Amino acid sequence: MxxxxxxxxxxxxxxxxxxxxxxxxxxxxxxxxxxxxxxxxxxxxxxxxxxxxxxxxxxxxxxxxxxxxxxxxxxxxxxxxxxxxxxxxxxxxxxxxxxxxxxxxxxxxxxxxxxxxxxxRFGGEQIPWIEKQAAVGGWFTGRSDWLGSVFAPDSTSPYAASAWRREKGALWDVGPHALSVLLPVLGDAAQVTAVAGPLDTVHLVLRHTGGASSTLALSLTAPLAGGGTGLELRGEAGVVHLPERGEGPxxxxxxxxxxxxxxxxxxxxxxxDAVFGLRVVEILAAAEHSLTTGTAVTL
The missing domain is CATH 3.40.50.720 (NAD(P)-binding Rossmann-like Domain)
Known part of the structure; x- marks a missing residue:
């Protein structure tokens, strides 16, 4: 093509x-x-x-x-x-x-x-891991931390000049990454609650259609020494962690x-596909609404 x-x-x-x-x-x-x-x-x-x-x-x-x-x-x-x-x-x-x-x-x-x-979702080790956990099922809860330092004081990120990231923050920038892994494993989101943390940091609590719940911590302003990513699942199969990314984009x-x-x-x-991309946007918009109203939003 x-x-x-x-x-x-x-x-x-x-x-x-x-x-x-x-x-x-x-x-x-x-x-x-x-x-x-x-x-x-x-x-x-x-x-x-x-x-x-x-x-x-x-x-x-x-x-x-x-x-x-x-x-x-x-x-x-x-x-x-x-x-x-x-x-x-x-x-x-x-x-x-x-x-x-x-x-x-x-x-x-x-x-x-x-x-x-x-x-x-297109990582070499992440693809089979996500498929395996989705097939295993029986998950009780999930936790995803995506704490970036794009806007930290000592950041040298090439994306620090991004106007839309400064305006919309971590919820819209790194939130899609966390959701892209949690949704295929735990099921679609049925309800979301969002609470503001320091600076652009946002904490989400999701109730999933499969019965599990999950929590997300999202930031672009975490201190360089305190940033990082990780995802953990707990359920009938025990405790598992998303493999660290050993390759670049x-x-x-x-x-x-x-x-x-x-x-x-x-x-x-x-x-x-774009349909899944739309669902992620729907969840993020609901989380944004939860932030402004202080209430849980049913999807």
């Missing part, structure tokens, strides 16, 4: 562009960005054209890989789907439920494949693109 890249920021430059340039199932056909000069520069670095005209790029490709903020992703994803392009989406799919639903409708109307790039994106190609070939939706 011919594939184009939408986006020119650090995530596009460090992860998407190098993977698209070397993935054997795709022909990297071009880059579009909101800054034409950046699109030209990133394209030149990988021997493909940089486009100032998005419609021209969409007309030349079969799929797009989107590495843009969620504030603009939904509109561009719908535009790409209406042009007949399969979608590799970033998380979260959108920042509102109506926008996420528009993406789902557009992919469905076109009979198009979609995959949302939840990095943990490049390998995970290769697998996400494999998944998109398989979905295009077979016509079978992937578990992390």
């Amino acid at each position: 011919r594939i184009g890249l939408l986006g020119t920021g650090p995530w596009a430059e460090r992860v998407h562009a190098p993977v698209l340039a070397e993935h054997p199932a795709y022909e990297f056909a071009g880059v579009w960005g909101r800054r034409p000069e950046a699109a030209a520069a990133l394209g030149a670095a990988h021997g493909v054209p940089g486009h100032a005209d998005l419609d021209r790029l969409l007309a030349e490709v079969d799929a797009v890989s989107i590495a843009l903020p969620p504030t603009v992703q939904a509109d561009l994803a719908v535009r790409a789907a209406e042009a007949g392009c399969h979608l590799l989406l970033d998380k979260p799919v959108a920042l509102t439920v109506p926008d996420a639903r528009r993406v789902v409708r557009a992919t469905g109307a076109g009979g198009l494949a979609s995959v949302v790039f939840f990095t943990v 490049v390998a995970a994106l290769h697998r996400a693109l494999d998944a998109l190609a398989d979905s295009v070939r077979t016509g079978v939706p992937h578990a992390c």
Whole structure:
């Protein structure tokens, strides 16, 4: 498949562009960005054209890989789907439920494949672990800590300049990662309660349809010495922990693109398609509502 890249920021430059340039199932056909000069520069670095005209790029490709903020992703994803392009989406799919639903409708109307790039769901050790725990069942409770330090005082993160992360915080940035692992194992969320912690930190309590409960601690402002991630499940099978990630996002994106190609070939939706991405947005929106009202929200 011919594939184009939408986006020119650090995530596009460090992860998407190098993977698209070397993935054997795709022909990297071009880059579009909101800054034409950046699109030209990133394209030149990988021997493909940089486009100032998005419609021209969409007309030349079969799929797009989107590495843009969620504030603009939904509109561009719908535009790409209406042009007949399969979608590799970033998380979260959108920042509102109506926008996420528009993406789902557009992919469905076109009979198009979609995959949302939840990095943990495409980890080499994480994929079989998640599948195994979902099959085991009998889980009583889960706990997920995703304590990032993007905005800590001594942070050198390339994403510290991200305007949407500063506005929406950890709930919308790292919350999707935690949910992407908990939901396939414990079942869909039936109720969510959210409580604010220090700075952008948020604590969630979920009741799952399978009968289990889970807690999430999410932050982008944790001290560098106190940050880190981890996920624990407790149940009839004992206590298990999600394997630590021993590889970076490049390998995970290769697998996400494999998944998109398989979905295009077979016509079978992937578990992390736009529909799942919509469900994650619905849960995050409910958690945000819980934060503002101080009440539990039934989903």
